[in-house]
Every structure is written in C-alpha cells, then in structure tokens.
Amino acid sequence: MIKRIKFTKTKIIIGVLFLILFAVSYFLVYYYRDLIFGPPVLFREDENIEINLYPNNFQSVFIFTNDDINKLTEPGKVKNVVDILNEYGVKGIFFVIPHYKGRYRLSKNDELTKVLQEITEDGHEIAQHGLTHWVPRKKPKIINLAKEFADLPYGEQKRRIYTGRKILEDAGFQVNGFRAPAFSANQQTLKILDELNFLYGSNASIYPPPFMMANRRFAESIYYPYHPEDLNLIEFISHGDFFRTHFNSKNFMIIKNRFEKTHNRRGIFILLSHIEPLNNPQGLNLLDKSLKYITTKNLWKPNLTELALWWKARELLWAESRIDNSTLKITLEKGSELELNGLTIKIKEGIEAEKYHVIDDEGNLIKEGKISEKVVTINY
Numbered sequence: 001m002i003k004r005i006k007f008t009k010t011k012i013i014i015g016v017l018f019l020i021l022f023a024v025s026y027f028l029v030y031y032y033r034d035l036i037f038g039p040p041v042l043f044r045e046d047e048n049i050e051i052n053l054y055p056n057n058f059q060s061v062f063i064f065t066n067d068d069i070n071k072l073t074e075p076g077k078v079k080n081v082v083d084i085l086n087e088y089g090v091k092g093i094f095f096v097i098p099h100y101k102g103r104y105r106l107s108k109n110d111e112l113t114k115v116l117q118e119i120t121e122d123g124h125e126i127a128q129h130g131l132t133h134w135v136p137r138k139k140p141k142i143i144n145l146a147k148e149f150a151d152l153p154y155g156e157q158k159r160r161i162y163t164g165r166k167i168l169e170d171a172g173f174q175v176n177g178f179r180a181p182a183f184s185a186n187q188q189t190l191k192i193l194d195e196l197n198f199l200y201g202s203n204a205s206i207y208p209p210p211f212m213m214a215n216r217r218f219a220e221s222i223y224y225p226y227h228p229e230d231l232n233l234i235e236f237i238s239h240g241d242f243f244r245t246h247f248n249s250k251n252f253m254i255i256k257n258r259f260e261k262t263h264n265r266r267g268i269f270i271l272l273s274h275i276e277p278l279n280n281p282q283g284l285n286l287l288d289k290s291l292k293y294i295t296t297k298n299l300w301k302p303n304l305t306e307l308a309l310w311w312k313a314r315e316l317l318w319a320e321s322r323i324d325n326s327t328l329k330i331t332l333e334k335g336s337e338l339e340l341n342g343l344t345i346k347i348k349e350g351i352e353a354e355k356y357h358v359i360d361d362e363g364n365l366i367k368e369g370k371i372s373e374k375v376v377t378i379n380y
Ligand SMILES: [Zn+2]
Pocket: 067, 068, 129, 133, 181, 182
C-alpha cells in the first residue's frame, strides 16, 4: 500500500517558499558569479605572492568595438573612428557584415576593404558580424529583422557562419572572432563557433533563455571572459552602446561610472558602438571625451585576439611559492603553450626573505633578484 501524503495548506506554502528561495539563489549566483567568486583563473595569490591578471601590471582592460560595417559603409566613416582611437592608443575591433542583406558582398577590391586592411596593420582587428544581418525569411515571431540567427536551425546557422567567414577570408582578413547580429545567438551558435575553431565570441548570449541576450543586469555583472558550456571558445560580454539613440551629457557620466566599476574590480570594460550612429559630431565627440578620460588610467588596450590569447594562457597558469634560506622560491607551471609576456608577480609585504627566484616547471631559472623590487615582470 502506498501511503498517501497529505498536502496541508502549510506544507504547500513551505514547499513553494523553498522553490522560490532555490530559484532566487540559483539566479543570484548565476548573475553575480564574478562578484561572488572573482576572476575564473587557477591562480591569483597565496601568502607570499599575487600574480596580476593582465600583463605589465595593468589594473584593467579597455576594449572598443564597432559593429555593422558592410560593403555600403563609406570608408571615411571608419577613418573618422580610427583617427580618434589612434590618438589614444586604443585598438578597435570592427565587426564586419560579410554579405549585407544577402545583396552586398564585401570583396577584395572594394575601397572599404583596402581601408580595413590598412587599419589592421596598426593593430586594429576585423571580426565577423553574422552573414547578412537579416532574417532569411520573414517570421511573424521575429519583429526585429536584424536578428539574423534567431530561431535558425543548427545547419543553417553553421552554413551562415562558415560562408561569412569565407567571404572575409577571401577579402584578405584573418577572422578570429564573431558577434551575432542584434545579439541573436543561442547556445547552438556558440557550439558552432567552437567547432569552427573561432578563438572568441562576443555575443552576450547566455542560458537559461529568459535571461539571455544582452540582459543589462547580467552584462553589467560580468567582469571577466568565460567559457560558455565548457567550450574552448572564449566569450566576451559587452557593456552597452551609448552612442546609438540619445546623445546627452548623461551618457558620458554613464560610461565613466560603468568603466570605474569595472576598473576597480580589475575587469574588462567593453564599449559597444555602431558605425552609422557613431558618425556624427556628438557621437564622435562622446567617443573622444570618453577615451580621453579612460586612457588616463593604468589599463591595457589590446584587441580581442590579443586579449583572448593572453587570457587562455593566464587562466591555466599555476604557481607555488615557499621561503627557503631567505630566498623566496616561486615555481610557475604553464597550462598551455601560449606566451605570457609581461607576466607580473607582486611580492607581498613582510616576507622574510632577501632574494627571490622564479623557476619554470622544468626547473629552469627564469629570473632572480631582490625582494625589495616588490614587482617582478617576466616574459614567459
Ligand atoms: Zn549589428
């Protein structure tokens, strides 16, 4: 005989409360994981040393991205933006639409292609922004026709990503990164990027579904890159476009405040923009004003390929330290073949040692010196 459980009113209320509590804590941990757990790297510090997250003792990272460049874009508009970036030593990542609306296909001989190739020589980067930036057929459910990847089956997504990359490669670009138009990526998109060996994505798309796709609260709480679904792919969340709709003096303050928040947490601040709305006096002015402020800080200004390669090496780095005969012995262990040039080790205050040794995992001496140096920078 199965004993029947009596559902009294109280039991039901308690049960529901538990469920609510569980759901709330699940999402809190999910959204605020970077605040709760800190940067997702194997080694940050022990009692003797701290290893900086970024090279050359930089406190944080600043990234500028620009979307929607396509065959119809006037090359002068790209130059306007690049002139400002160059003034402040910032490298831009330009997300290019390979075959805009299925009609305008970028080719090697376009004037725009030549300009884009020139800027990559200065360290700026070209990445992929979908294939057409347009839904393949009108679906009543999808109101925003720019959401190219929304509701697309796996095979069609893969074909579009593959074809788009091929067009950009044929035009002479090396493509390492992808951003889905209007943040229309889903879990499958990220898996495809991984299968096609993309180094990074910048899709702001994350599961579970109701909370995915450029959710503001989520995006603002992410400070570090991460591997969605344990993929090899690295995802970078962008922190908002302030150049798009309303240009008022408040926008500078919002950029400044959000940047400060990320900088204080040693995170990565990713500014988003679109080539057309940015190209007017107010937009370019706001960019100039923002960079003038941001670049006064101690931060790294790489492109996303440089940052992704660094992060892949940094997250797998392990270190051990001990004091032996008044020598601080630091042993580093790399978890990848990638380089860590400018790796910065900070020696903590009050260490009872006079000298330090840095040794690699095979026992080779990388660097030695005096504890009084306090900060040790190595190429590893
Ligand atoms: Zn776009």
